[in-house]
Amino acid sequence: MSRIGPTFAALKAQNRKALIPFITAGDPGKGMTVPLMHMLVEAGVDIIELGVPFSDPMADGPVIQRASERALANRIGLRDVLAMTAEFRKLNTSTPVVLMGYANPIERMGYETFAEAASAAGVDGVLTVDIPPEESAGVADLFKAHGLDPIFLLSPTTPESRIEQVAAVAGGFIYYVSLKGVTGSANLDTDEVAQKLAMVRKHCSLPVGVGFGIRDAATAEAVARIADAVVVGSRIVGEIESAAEGTCLERVKHLVEELRRGVDAGSR
Amino acid sequence: MKLTDLPDSRGHFGPYGGIFVAETLMAALEELRAEYDRARADPAFMAEFEYELKHYVGRPSPVYHAKRLSEAYGGAQIYLKREDLNHTGAHKINNTIGQALLARRMGKQRVIAETGAGQHGVATATVAARYGMECVVYMGAEDVTRQAPNVFRMKLLGATVVPVSSGSKTLKDALNEAMRDWVTNVETTFYILGTAAGPHPYPMLVRDFQCVIGREAIQQMPELTGRQPDAVVACVGGGSNAIGIFHPYIPYEGVRLIGVEAGGLGIASGKHAAPLNAGSPGVLHGFRSYLMQDENGQITETHSVSAGLDYPGVGPEHSYLKDAGRAEYVPVNDDEALAAFSDLCRLEGIIPALESSHAVAYAKQLAPTMKKDQIILVNLSGRGDKDINTVAKVAGIEL
Numbered sequence: 210m211s212r213i214g215p216t217f218a219a220l221k222a223q224n225r226k227a228l229i230p231f232i233t234a235g236d237p238g239k240g241m242t243v244p245l246m247h248m249l250v251e252a253g254v255d256i257i258e259l260g261v262p263f264s265d266p267m268a269d270g271p272v273i274q275r276a277s278e279r280a281l282a283n284r285i286g287l288r289d290v291l292a293m294t295a296e297f298r299k300l301n302t303s304t305p306v307v308l309m310g311y312a313n314p315i316e317r318m319g320y321e322t323f324a325e326a327a328s329a330a331g332v333d334g335v336l337t338v339d340i341p342p343e344e345s346a347g348v349a350d351l352f353k354a355h356g357l358d359p360i361f362l363l364s365p366t367t368p369e370s371r372i373e374q375v376a377a378v379a380g381g382f383i384y385y386v387s388l389k390g391v392t393g394s395a396n397l398d399t400d401e402v403a404q405k406l407a408m409v410r411k412h413c414s415l416p417v418g419v420g421f422g423i424r425d426a427a428t429a430e431a432v433a434r435i436a437d438a439v440v441v442g443s444r445i446v447g448e449i450e451s452a453a454e455g456t457c458l459e460r461v462k463h464l465v466e467e468l469r470r471g472v473d474a475g476s477r
Numbered sequence: 478m479k480l481t482d483l484p485d486s487r488g489h490f491g492p493y494g495g496i497f498v499a500e501t502l503m504a505a506l507e508e509l510r511a512e513y514d515r516a517r518a519d520p521a522f523m524a525e526f527e528y529e530l531k532h533y534v535g536r537p538s539p540v541y542h543a544k545r546l547s548e549a550y551g552g553a554q555i556y557l558k559r560e561d562l563n564h565t566g567a568h569k570i571n572n573t574i575g576q577a578l579l580a581r582r583m584g585k586q587r588v589i590a591e592t593g594a595g596q597h598g599v600a601t602a603t604v605a606a607r608y609g610m611e612c613v614v615y616m617g618a619e620d621v622t623r624q625a626p627n628v629f630r631m632k633l634l635g636a637t638v639v640p641v642s643s644g645s646k647t648l649k650d651a652l653n654e655a656m657r658d659w660v661t662n663v664e665t666t667f668y669i670l671g672t673a674a675g676p677h678p679y680p681m682l683v684r685d686f687q688c689v690i691g692r693e694a695i696q697q698m699p700e701l702t703g704r705q706p707d708a709v710v711a712c713v714g715g716g717s718n719a720i721g722i723f724h725p726y727i728p729y730e731g732v733r734l735i736g737v738e739a740g741g742l743g744i745a746s747g748k749h750a751a752p753l754n755a756g757s758p759g760v761l762h763g764f765r766s767y768l769m770q771d772e773n774g775q776i777t778e779t780h781s782v783s784a785g786l787d788y789p790g791v792g793p794e795h796s797y798l799k800d801a802g803r804a805e806y807v808p809v810n811d812d813e814a815l816a817a818f819s820d821l822c823r824l825e826g827i828i829p830a831l832e833s834s835h836a837v838a839y840a841k842q843l844a845p846t847m848k849k850d851q852i853i854l855v856n857l858s859g860r861g862d863k864d865i866n867t868v869a870k871v872a873g874i875e876l
Contacts, residue, residue, distance in 0.1 A: 286773030317774030362500040
């Protein structure tokens with residue numbers, strides 16, 4: 210069973226908001242991912258999004274593209290990402306792990322094979338950026354049948370009529386993309402996001418996470434005030450990229466603790 | 478369901494096609510689909526499209542009997558559908574005019590495009606100038622180098638050319654970058670996609686705009702020869718010129734439809750761009766189709782001497798026609814294409830695009846297996862002025 214629902218329920222009981230970091234599996238090196246995941250938990254995150262590297266990450270900006278390229282240079286494939294998750298689960302059985310990536314690696318493995326393997330590895334949710342609900346009829350059901358939450362995106366361009374349609378197939382939480390653009394894009398307008406979230410909540414009872422444009426304690430705090438979860442990707446991946454050898458874990462920990470303080474300040 | 482009735486309402490050609498994009502683009506694709514439905518039912522829109530094709534592009538493009546080439550190849554008579562004579566020198570303009578007219582209907586003042594050989598970029602820059610729109614063209618950094626004349630043409634036409642240095646620095650990366658631009662500027666920008674690929678409705682609307690090629694040929698061939706050809710041959714990268722000539726011929730059961738993919742250095746070498754011959758189905762750039770990929774589902778690097786064919790995927794309708802057995806797809810290697818390029822230059826006084834040279838090269842293999850009174854119609858999709866630097870380089874000549 211997915212750990213995502215219980216995690217949000219427990220946070221809600223404590224009046225807290227979730228912090229969800231994104232890292233690309235295999236970046237900066239194959240052996241770094243599992244230590245990074247444990248360190249993220251230690252620094253106070255609630256759910257981990259693990260990026261599955263893909264050669265053509267159409268929805269990502271340059272920072273996450275480069276992370277994908279580094280991971281691919283380390284020859285990391287979907288099977289390696291599942292193995293890393295299983296390795297992480299040896300020491301951590303409580304923090305939900307969401308795989309985030311593109312359709313083709315899963316398509317290549319086969320949806321059924323992937324769903325079984327992901328479930329066995331201890332994955333809790335799957336966000337496939339380029340499979341909208343229209344193309345996911347059988348896929349979402351298959352994931353659910355294997356205890357995997359199919360997580361979907363909503364965006365500023367999603368019309369109200371579609372929100373219901375997305376909510377009908379989604380599981381775990383809704384990932385609201387705070388701005389038009391690719392990952393790592395510029396400034397977000399929290400008032401605009403708040404308005405849209407009110408509309409989302411009218412049609413959907415799942416928790417709502419907000420990502421894109423969150424880069425420090427202040428933006429994390431602002432988003433925590435309006436969302437159930439704060440998702441941070443490019444800022445963390447950028448920190449990994451710029452860290453000198455041997456300082457990666459320390460620098461990411463420092464950054465994530467800062468983001469945690471922001472989220473907690475926004476939860477009050 | 479008939480082969481000509483596809484795609485279905487959600488863009489599927491059997492298991493292929495569809496809409497595999499991030500949520501931010503879903504509304505824009507739906508808006509485009511709805512507007513295109515209205516446009517094609519609007520006689521004024523279609524009349525303007527046809528007027529532009531006639532008076533601006535110079536259509537209909539002629540069909541030409543390449544007698545000396547036929548003689549040299551020793552078999553079937555070879556006819557060329559002369560898309561190289563269109564304004565801007567290739568079939569690409571048929572589609573960019575259609576899409577620019579759609580953009581104008583939708584009130585979008587900025588258009589973007591991806592380009593490989595630069596032909597689609599030039600055709601987009603041309604229509605942007607023609608209709609007074611801002612134009613940004615994404616082009617792989619490697620292609621910017623090997624297609625320098627087209628880069629300059631786009632700049633002369635007022636477009637901004639953005640070199641793309643991510644990934645393999647070719648067409649697929651230019652497409653990724655164009656998609657990223659579109660996601661960011663979706664409300665003000667129209668994405669003029671250059672081939673019959675991408676998310677629905679692009680494969681359908683690009684095909685529809687390019688079908689003028691096949692419709693004209695169906696009229697012209699009986700006028701010239703008293704009948705339809707035995708085989709229609711076209712090169713296939715994304716596959717827009719091929720689907721443009723194939724689609725109207727689908728109901729003509731006696732006509733073989735043959736798509737020619739870029740065999741590069743040979744299928745066995747792995748250095749090619751022939752997904753229909755040596756790939757497997759997958760999802761890339763918003764649609765499901767045959768792809769060149771590794772065991773992990775990563776898209777593999779392609780190779781072709783022709784930038785316009787250097788793409789790891791193929792339009793979804795071609796995947797469907799392959800599986801349905803209605804069209805055949807064969808590879809032609811770089812050296813064979815270059816030889817055919819030279820044949821057409823010297824025997825007919827026509828410098829063909831390297832892309833189109835692949836189709837000519839297959840006609841060279843096919844013709845001797847056929848009788849002298851049989852007919853091959855080759856879609857000569859573009860002219861080769863843009864390729865003279867590449868050809869000189871291969872020959873070891875400094876220009």
